[in-house]
Amino acid sequence: MRASDHDTAAAGRSPRAPLPSAARRADGPRGDLLALQRTAGNAALTAALREGGHAVQRTAGPAVQRAPLSHGNFQFTNLAQTNPQYRDKAIRVLDLLGRHTTITNYVGTRTCRITLEKRTTETPGEVVDRGAEGVSVTLAAYYFENYDVGYLTGMLAHEFAVHPLASARGIAHEEAGFHGLPFPVPGLENEDRRGGPPMMNTQGAKQADHILAVVPNGPRYEIYRDVTLEMAELLVEDVHQQEEGASEQDVTDLLDCFLMDVATMAATNDQRLRAAPMTWGGGAVRADVAKVYNAYKERLSAVLAADSPIRPLMPKNKDADAVYTDFATLARRVAAGVLGARSIQN
Structure with missing residues (x-):
């Protein structure tokens, strides 16, 4: 990672419009102080209180516009850049x-804006x-703050590859016959559940794309897998180049994210x-998840060259207890994340 690649662009953000409630303040000194706090900030309010509780008229200063953290066409729009840990991770x-x-071929010359929420x-x-307006990424602040780079890039690989990137490849016609069709679940083919092995189907799924992305040899699955492996190669390259903060664990985390x-x-x-803890029947479901995880791991290993530097960094097989720990x-x-979002600038 080169420092020159990470200059912060001077593209600003429009100042916030005043809240509608600001125009409906109460009459009297308390209303004056509330209005002053909203329009001029806490410093002006403190000065007013020193004057005996009377609002002191001051000339409003220029609106502060914060520049996003940018690298090429990609940017974090609202990162709290004063925190070095968050800034380094974002970079x-x-x-x-x-x-x-x-991913860059998909984004093209457009801007990809990542907004923490x-x-x-x-x-x-x-x-x-968003077409010509660019690509918008919404990222949960708790996930950004608490997960390392391998899991972050793994989650982003899903959001790009499973959804808009795959759809942009024009695979709808190829996938048309997959909708409503039951597929055996890898790792559970030999299980007997109500007269046969469990099946996965776009019917009953929260998102059809999710089932299409796990059908072995299906186009959406292969796109997702290949995007993940390309990201793994970049993470391995960073380790070999001794980039600051890079580690082999990043590669393992990325692959674990994909497989889970x-x-x-x-x-x-x-x-x-x-499969979540405290869910009725969750123990049996977690056991199934572990079997399926290990089956997909075998499939992923099968497409790697014998001398691939990714191969020795594959995560360990999972059991039901490991799945419980992940959840x-x-x-x-x-x-x-309910308590706050420190990575978002105020």
Whole structure:
């Protein structure tokens, strides 16, 4: 990662419009002080209180416009850049996205804007193609703050590859016959559940794209897999180049993110909360997730060259307890996100 690649662009953001409630303030001194706080900030309010509680008229200063953290066509729009830990992590993510050929070819000359958001119950990330206006990425602040670069890039690989990037490849005609068709779940083919092995199907899934992305040899699955492996190659390259902050664990985390993602979608037919702790029957579902995880891991290993530097960095096989730990860790980090979002600039 080169420092010259990470200059902060001077593109600003429009100042916020005053809240509608500011125009409906109460009459009297208290209303004056509230209005002063909204329009001139806490410093002016403090000065007013020193004057005996009377608002002191001051000339409003210029609106502060914060520049996004940019690298090429990719940028974080609202990162709290005063925190070096968050800034360094964001720089690495931007650098990796900017070097990822498949993602950069998809974005093209447009701007890809990543906006951190305080969200908990929603998905941790979302990518929306806005045509000529660019590509918008919404990223949960708790996920950015609590997960390392491997998991961050793994989640972003899903959001790009499973959704708009794959759809932009014109695969709708090829996938048309997959909708409503039951597929065996890798790793559970020999299980007998109500007269046969469990199946996955776009019917009953929260998002059809999620099932299409886990059908072995399906176009969406192959796009997702290849985008992930390209990201893994970049992470390995960073380790070999001794880039600051790079580690082999990043590669393992990325692959673990991919495998847990496809395993939970396939094993639960995209009803992933069935595997969560404290869920009725969750233990059996987590055992299924572990079997499916290990089966997809075998498939992923099969496409790697014998001398691939990625191969020795593959994560270990999972069991039901490891799946439980992953879900419990996610739950704790989501709960922490309820308390605040320190990575978002004020």
